[in-house]
Amino acid sequence: MEYFEIFIAGVFINNILLAQFLGNCPFLGTSKKMETAVGMAMAVVFVLVMAGMITWMVNEFLLVKFELDYLKTVSFILVIASLVQFVEMFLKKSIPALYAGLGIFLPLITTNCAVMGACLLNISKEYSFLSALVSSFSYAVGFGLALILFAGVRERINLARVPKPLQDTSIGLVTAGIIALTFMSFKGMV
Amino acid sequence: MLSALLLMLGIGALCGIILSLSSKVFYVYEDPKIALVENNLAGANCGGCGYAGCSAAAEAIVNGTEPPSLCIVSNKEGVEKVAEIMGVDAGSAESPLSYNMCEGGNRASDKYHYMGITSCKAMGVVFGGKRVCGVGCIGLGDCVKACKFDAVYMGPDGHPVVIDEKCVGCGACQQSCPKNIIEVKTLSEKLMKFNQKQDPLAPCAQTCPAEINIPRYINQLKEGKYKEAVETIRLRNPLPLACGRVCPHPCESECRRGIEDDAVSINQLKRFVADYEMNSGSRLPIKCAPDTGKKIAVVGGGPSGLSCAFFLRRIGHKVDIFEAMPKLGGMLRYGIPEYRLPKKVLDWEVGGILDLGINAFTHVKFGKDFGLGSLMASGYNAVFLGVGAWEDYSLGIEGENLNGCYTGINFLQRISSGEKLKLGRIAAVVGGGNTAVDCARTLLRFGLDKVYMVYRRTRKEMPANEVEIVASEEEGIEFVFLAAPVKVVGNSEDKVTHLEYLKMELGEPDASGRRRPQPIEGSETLLEVDMVISAIGQSPDASFKEQDPLPRMTELELTRWNTIDNNPETLQASIPYIFTAGDAATGPSLVVDAIGGGRRAARSIDLFLKGEEVEPVVDSLQQKRIHESLFASVDGIKKSERAKMPEIHVNQRLDSFIEVDLVLPEENAKKEADRCLNCCRICYNPDFPISK
Ligand SMILES: Cc1cc2nc3c(=O)[nH]c(=O)nc-3n(C[C@H](O)[C@H](O)[C@H](O)COP(=O)(O)OP(=O)(O)OC[C@H]3O[C@@H](n4cnc5c(N)ncnc54)[C@H](O)[C@@H]3O)c2cc1C
Ligand code: SF4
Numbered sequence: 001m002e003y004f005e006i007f008i009a010g011v012f013i014n015n016i017l018l019a020q021f022l023g024n025c026p027f028l029g030t031s032k033k034m035e036t037a038v039g040m041a042m043a044v045v046f047v048l049v050m051a052g053m054i055t056w057m058v059n060e061f062l063l064v065k066f067e068l069d070y071l072k073t074v075s076f077i078l079v080i081a082s083l084v085q086f087v088e089m090f091l092k093k094s095i096p097a098l099y100a101g102l103g104i105f106l107p108l109i110t111t112n113c114a115v116m117g118a119c120l121l122n123i124s125k126e127y128s129f130l131s132a133l134v135s136s137f138s139y140a141v142g143f144g145l146a147l148i149l150f151a152g153v154r155e156r157i158n159l160a161r162v163p164k165p166l167q168d169t170s171i172g173l174v175t176a177g178i179i180a181l182t183f184m185s186f187k188g189m190v
Numbered sequence: 191m192l193s194a195l196l197l198m199l200g201i202g203a204l205c206g207i208i209l210s211l212s213s214k215v216f217y218v219y220e221d222p223k224i225a226l227v228e229n230n231l232a233g234a235n236c237g238g239c240g241y242a243g244c245s246a247a248a249e250a251i252v253n254g255t256e257p258p259s260l261c262i263v264s265n266k267e268g269v270e271k272v273a274e275i276m277g278v279d280a281g282s283a284e285s286p287l288s289y290n291m292c293e294g295g296n297r298a299s300d301k302y303h304y305m306g307i308t309s310c311k312a313m314g315v316v317f318g319g320k321r322v323c324g325v326g327c328i329g330l331g332d333c334v335k336a337c338k339f340d341a342v343y344m345g346p347d348g349h350p351v352v353i354d355e356k357c358v359g360c361g362a363c364q365q366s367c368p369k370n371i372i373e374v375k376t377l378s379e380k381l382m383k384f385n386q387k388q389d390p391l392a393p394c395a396q397t398c399p400a401e402i403n404i405p406r407y408i409n410q411l412k413e414g415k416y417k418e419a420v421e422t423i424r425l426r427n428p429l430p431l432a433c434g435r436v437c438p439h440p441c442e443s444e445c446r447r448g449i450e451d452d453a454v455s456i457n458q459l460k461r462f463v464a465d466y467e468m469n470s471g472s473r474l475p476i477k478c479a480p481d482t483g484k485k486i487a488v489v490g491g492g493p494s495g496l497s498c499a500f501f502l503r504r505i506g507h508k509v510d511i512f513e514a515m516p517k518l519g520g521m522l523r524y525g526i527p528e529y530r531l532p533k534k535v536l537d538w539e540v541g542g543i544l545d546l547g548i549n550a551f552t553h554v555k556f557g558k559d560f561g562l563g564s565l566m567a568s569g570y571n572a573v574f575l576g577v578g579a580w581e582d583y584s585l586g587i588e589g590e591n592l593n594g595c596y597t598g599i600n601f602l603q604r605i606s607s608g609e610k611l612k613l614g615r616i617a618a619v620v621g622g623g624n625t626a627v628d629c630a631r632t633l634l635r636f637g638l639d640k641v642y643m644v645y646r647r648t649r650k651e652m653p654a655n656e657v658e659i660v661a662s663e664e665e666g667i668e669f670v671f672l673a674a675p676v677k678v679v680g681n682s683e684d685k686v687t688h689l690e691y692l693k694m695e696l697g698e699p700d701a702s703g704r705r706r707p708q709p710i711e712g713s714e715t716l717l718e719v720d721m722v723i724s725a726i727g728q729s730p731d732a733s734f735k736e737q738d739p740l741p742r743m744t745e746l747e748l749t750r751w752n753t754i755d756n757n758p759e760t761l762q763a764s765i766p767y768i769f770t771a772g773d774a775a776t777g778p779s780l781v782v783d784a785i786g787g788g789r790r791a792a793r794s795i796d797l798f799l800k801g802e803e804v805e806p807v808v809d810s811l812q813q814k815r816i817h818e819s820l821f822a823s824v825d826g827i828k829k830s831e832r833a834k835m836p837e838i839h840v841n842q843r844l845d846s847f848i849e850v851d852l853v854l855p856e857e858n859a860k861k862e863a864d865r866c867l868n869c870c871r872i873c874y875n876p877d878f879p880i881s882k
Contacts, residue, residue: 062201066193075201082205086212093216100246159312 003134006127010138013189016114017146018180020121023114027147028172030105037151041144043105045137048115050087051080052136055119056129076119084110114143150179223252223275230271232263251276262338262360286359286376288342288352292327292369292390293405296348298873309335314368323872324818325390327371333363342372378479378505381425382793385811392869394441394456396815399786400433402426404441405868408459412863417474419463424476427785428500429493431468431539432522434461435531435851437782438655444815446869449824452832454866455854462859468535473542479506484799487512487570489556492520493781494772495576496543497788498795503546505796510570511548514555516607518544520578521773522781524603525625527632528847530658557734562743562768572767572795575754576788579728579773585620589678590724594686598625598725605632614720618642618689620675621725622652623778627659629723630667634844642717644670646694646707657835661850664840670717672696674709678722688716730754730774753777759806761791762798769795819871826876833862 016022030040055076063069088106091099099106109115118139122132153175162171228248241247241260250256251272258273298321307313310332313320319328327349334342334350341356342363350363350372361374371390375383385391385401394404403422410419423430437457445453467474484507488499491513499509517523518540522531544550554560556577565573582597584590594614598621604611617638619630622645630641643662645652648671652659663669672694679688693713696705729752735743747755747764754770756763761771771787773779797804836852843850854862867874 058201062197066197068194068197071194071197075198078198078201078205082209085209089209089212089216093218159309159315161306161308161312 003131006131006135007138008189010135011142011145012183012186014121014139015142015146015183015186016118016139017143018176018183020117021180022117023112023143026108026112026114027150027176028169030108031147031151031154031172034148034151034155036105037147040105040108041147043109044112044114044143044147045140047080047084047087047106047109047112048118048136048140048143049133051083051115051119052122052132053129054079054083056122056127056132059123060129072120072123073116076116080115080119081110114139146179146183150176153179220249221252224248226275227251227272230264230268230275231261232268259359262358286361286374286379287354288333288357288359288363288372288374289380290327290350290352290372292325292349292371293392293868293870294321294323294326294349294390294873295329295345297875298323298326298870311366311368319369323390323870325369325371325388325871326873328369332366332368333372336362336366338362376479377477378796381501381504381789382796384790384793384807386807387809387811387814387816389811390871391811391816391819392871392874393444393446393815393819394454394869396811396819397444398426398441399780399782399813400427400789401786402460404456405866405870407463408454408456408863408866409868411459411463412860412866414860416463416466420467420474423460423463426789427782428497428543429522429539429781429785430460430464431535432493432531433457433781433785434464435535435849436522436526436655438657438780440780440782444820446821446824446874447827447865447867449821450827451829451865455833455835455862458833458835458854459859459863462854462856465853468538473545476504476542476546478504478546481508482506482799484508484571485510485569486572486574486795486799487565487568488574488576490520490574490576490578490772490774491515491518491540491550491552492576492578492772492784493522494578494774494784494788494791495520495574496540497785498574498576498769498771498792499548499788500543500546501789501792502795503548505792507796507799509548511550512554512556512560513550513552516552518550518552520576524606525599525628527602527606527628529631529635529843529850530628532849555734557737561734561738561740563738563740566740571799572769574788574791574795575763575768575770575774576772576784577730577732577734577774579730579753579778581729581731581752582724583727583729585675585724585726587675587677589680589686592678592680592686592722593684594721595678596721596723598629598723599728601629601723601725602632613638614686616640616642616719617721617723618644618670618675618717618719619723619725620644620689621727622647622654623725623727624654624658625728625778626723626725627654627662629725631658631662631665633721633723634665634667635847637845638721640668642668642670642719644673644675644689644691644717646672646674647696647704648672651704657851661837665844666840672707673715674707675722675724676714679716686720686722687718689719689722690714690716728773728778730777751777757806759810759812760794760804761787762794762804766804767798769798816871819869824867824874824876826878826880827867828877830865830877832865833858 014020017027026040030036058079063071118136122135127135157171228245231244231248233244241250247260251258251260258276259269300320301322302317302320308330310328310330313328313330329348331344334344339356339358341353342350345351359374363372364374392405407419407422410422427433434457439457441456442453447454486502486507486509488495488509488511491511495511499511502509519536522536580599582599613636615638617633619626626643630643633641673691674694675689675691677690678686679690681687692709694707694709697708700706732748732752735746745765749755754763754774756770756775761769763770769791771791772784794804833854837850
C-alpha cells in the first residue's frame with residue numbers, strides 16, 4: 001500500500017512538471033509534436049529510474065557514512081551526468097534499436113532538472129531503496145503523462161486562432177498553467 | 191574539509207574511470223568521416239533535417255543515404271566542406287527544391303465561408319478545404335509560415351510561389367501543407383513522377399501519353415519564357431522537335447476549350463518552343479543527377495529506347511544504346527519520311543541526347559552480333575528492349591512476290607537509307623495507316639503518275655493521322671475505299687500489271703465498334719498498276735529470341751502478336767532484368783506512347799537497380815481520366831480562331847522532300863498560347879468573368 005501511495009503521489013499529486021514546476025525547459029521544448037514528446041517521455045523514464053537508484057546508493061553509502069550531506073547537489077550532478085553518458089554508450093553497443101529511438105533525447109536529459117530534483121526529493125523524504133525506486137519511476141511516469149497531455153493540447157492549439165502576441169510559447173505557458181491548475185485538484189488525495 | 195575533497199575526487203575519478211573503461215568495452219566502430227562531417231554541420235541539433243540530432247544526420251550523409259546539403263541550417267561553405275570530406279562535388283549533389291503543383295489558387299471559387307480560421311491545416315481538418323477543388327491549394331499560407339528561409343511567399347494568384355535560390359529543401363513547407371500541394375523533390379523525383387489520381391491535372395495533361403505538364407509550358411510560352419517551356423517539356427519528353435512535328439496530339443481532343451470552341455493547338459506550341467531552341471543555335475543545358483555507378487543496356491535506338499536512355503541518364507545511371515541500323519532514331523528516321531521530319535532536325539535532337547554522356551553503338555543487332563549473355567558478361571545491370579515493330583504483315587494473296595511488289599516498312603526504310611529502288615509509273619498502296627499514307631506520299635514525290643490507296647473500310651475508319659490524310663488528298667492521291675485485294679496479277683516476265691480486288695460493304699459493328707466490311711460476291715475489279723506496296727500493319731521482329739545462344743532467353747514470353755509480354759504497369763518482362771516499351775511491347779502505336787513507355791520503364795529499372803520491389807505507381811492514372819475534370823460545358827468562353835498551321839503550297843511539295851509543315855510565327859504562337867485556359871483539375875481562366 002505504501003508503494004501505491006508513493007506511486008499515486010508521484011504521478012498526480014506531486015507531479016514533477018505540473019506541481020513542482022521542475023523540468024520546464026523540455027516541457028516547453030519537446031512538446032510541440034507528439035512524436036518527440038513520446039520519445040522524451042521514454043528517455044526520462046529510463047534515465048530517472050537509473051538515476052534514482054544510483055543516487056540513493058551514493059547518498060546512503062558515501063555521503064551519509066562520511067557525514068558529507070552538504071555535498072549532495074554537486075555529487076549528484078556528477079553522478080547523473082556520468083550515468084547518462086554511460087547509458088548512451090551502453091545502448092549504442094547493446095541495444096542499437098532503443099538507442100536510435102531515444103536518439104537526441106538521451107544527452108538532453110543530462111541537464112534535466114526534473115531528474116535532479118526527483119533524486120533530491122527522494123533523499124529529503126528519507127525513502128528506503130525500494131520506495132526511492134518506486135518514487136523515481138512514478139515521477140518519471142508523471143513527467144511523461146504531463147508532457148504527452150501537453151503535446152496533445154499544443155497540437156490542437158496549432159489549429160486554433162491565437163492572437164499574435166500570444167502565439168507559440170506564450171500560449172504554451174498559459175495552457176501549462178491551466179493544466180497545472182487542474183492537477184491542483186489532486187491535492188489532499190493521499 | 192579534507193574528507194569532502196577526497197570524496198569529490200573519489201567520485202570524480204571513479205566516474206572518469208568507469209566512463210573511459212566503458213568507452214573501450216562498448217566501443218562501436220564509427221567511420222571517422224562521421225565525426226568530421228558532424229564538425230561541419232551546424233551543430234544545432236535542431237532536427238530540421240528529419241534526423242534526431244546532428245550525429246545521426248552525419249551518419250546518414252556518410253552512409254550515402256543523404257546528400258551533403260542535408261543540413262538545413264549550415265551555409266554554403268559548410269555544405270562544400272562536407273562535400274569535400276565525402277569526395278563528391280557539392281554542385282552536382284541532388285538538392286531537393288520545393289515545388290508547387292496547384293495552378294488554381296484564388297480563381298477556384300470558395301465552397302465554404304468561415305471567418306476565423308487562419309491556417310490551412312485547420313481549414314483542411316474542418317472542411318477538407320475551402321475551395322470547390324478537393325485537391326487544390328487552400329491559400330492560407332501554412333507553408334509560408336513554415337519556411338524558415340523566406341523562400342516561399344503567397345503569390346498574387348493565391349497560391350504559394352517558391353524562390354528557388356532561397357529554398358534549401360528542408361521540407362518544412364511540405365510537412366505543413368495538408369493538401370500535398372507543395373512538395374519538396376529532387377530532380378530525379380521530379381523526372382520519375384507519374385500522373386496519379388489525386389493530382390491537380392488539366393484534362394490535356396491527363397491525356398498525353400508522355401504526361402507532359404501542358405498548361406505549364408503553354409503559360410511559360412505566353413510569358414515569353416521559351417527556355418523554361420522547353421525545360422518543362424524535357425521533364426517528360428526528350429524529343430520535342432520530333433513530337434512537335436509528327437504527334438497526332440491526343441491531348442487536343444480532350445482540350446477543355448475544345449468543348450465550346452476549337453481546341454488549343456497544343457502540339458504546334460510545343461514545336462514552336464522546340465524550334466526556338468534549335469534555331470537559337472545553342473543547346474539548353476540539361477541537368478543530370480549525380481552518377482550512381484549502375485549500367486544499363488538499351489537495345490533499340492527508337493523513341494522508346496532514346497526516352498528510356500535519356501531518363502536513366504538524367505537520374506544518374508550509365509547508359510549504352512545498341513542499335514541495329516547505322517543511325518539512331520528508329521521509325522523517326524527510317525519510317526517517317528524526310529518531308530515530315532527532316533533528318534537534320536532529328537540529328538540535332540538525337541545529338542543533344544547523346545551529349546548527356548550516353549554511348550551509342552550502331553550497326554549491331556541484338557541476337558546476331560551480341561546477345562543477352564554478352565550484355566550480362568559486360569556488367570550491365572538491366573536491359574531495356576525497345577526494338578519496335580519492323581516486320582511487315584504479308585497480304586497473304588497470290589502474286590505477292592511478283593516483280594514490283596514491296597512491303598511498307600521495308601520500302602520506307604530502304605528509301606530513307608538512300609537506296610535507289612526501281613519504281614513504276616502507277617502504284618497501289620494497300621492499307622490505311624500512317625505507313626500506307628507515308629508510302630503513298632513518298633511515291634508521289636518520286637514523280638509517279640498516279641498513286642492509289644486501297645483500303646478495306648472507309649475514310650472515317652482510317653487509322654492514319656488526320657492531317658496526313660488531308661495532306662494526301664490535297665496532293666492528289668486517289669483513294670479506293672471498301673476494297674480488299676485478292677490477287678496481284680503479273681505478266682509473263684513476272685512483272686506486276688494489275689491489282690485485283692473485291693468490293694466490300696459495311697456490315698454490323700464488331701467488338702471494337704467499327705463496322706465490319708464484308709465482301710460483295712462477284713465484284714472482282716482490276717486496277718491497272720505496275721507497283722504494289724502492302725502496308726497493312728507490322729509486328730515486332732523477335733528473331734533475337736531464337737538467335738540468342740543464352741538458354742535463359744527462352745524464358746522471354748511473347749504474346750500472340752509477337753510483341754514482348756510485360757506487366758502493363760511496370761513494363762517488366764518475364765525475365766526480371768528485362769524491361770520493354772514502345773512498339774515492341776504494344777504493337778504499332780505512337781511516338782508519344784513510346785516516349786511515355788520509355789520513361790515508365792526507366793522508373794521500373796531504377797527501382798530494380800536499387801533493389802526495391804518493382805511496383806506500379808500508386809493510384810496511377812495511366813490513360814485513365816479524372817472524372818470531375820471532364821466537363822460537359824464550359825462557361826466564360828469567347829470563340830476565337832485556332833492558329834492555322836503554316837505549310838508550303840502543294841505545287842512546291844511534289845517535286846521535293848522539303849518539309850511540308852512549318853513552324854508558327856512567334857506572334858501567332860503567343861496568340862495561340864493566349865487561347866489556353868491554363869486549366870487545372872477543375873478551375874481555369876475563363877476568357878471573361880463568369881457571373882454567378
Ligand atoms: C511510316 C510510319 C509513320 C508513322 N507516323 C507516325 C506519326 O506521324 N506520329 C506518331 O506518333 N507515330 C507515328 N508512327 C509510329 C511511331 O514511329 C512508332 O510508334 C515509334 O517510332 C515506336 O518507337 P519504338 O522506339 O518503340 O520503336 P522504333 O521506332 O521502331 O525503334 C526500334 C529501334 O530498334 C532497332 N532494332 C530493332 N531490332 C533490333 C535488334 N535486334 N537489335 C538492335 N536494334 C534493333 C531498330 O533498328 C529501331 O531503331 C509511324 C510509324 C511508321 C512506321
Ligand atoms: S485549354 Fe489549355 S490547359 Fe485547358 S485543356 Fe486545353 S490546352 Fe490543356
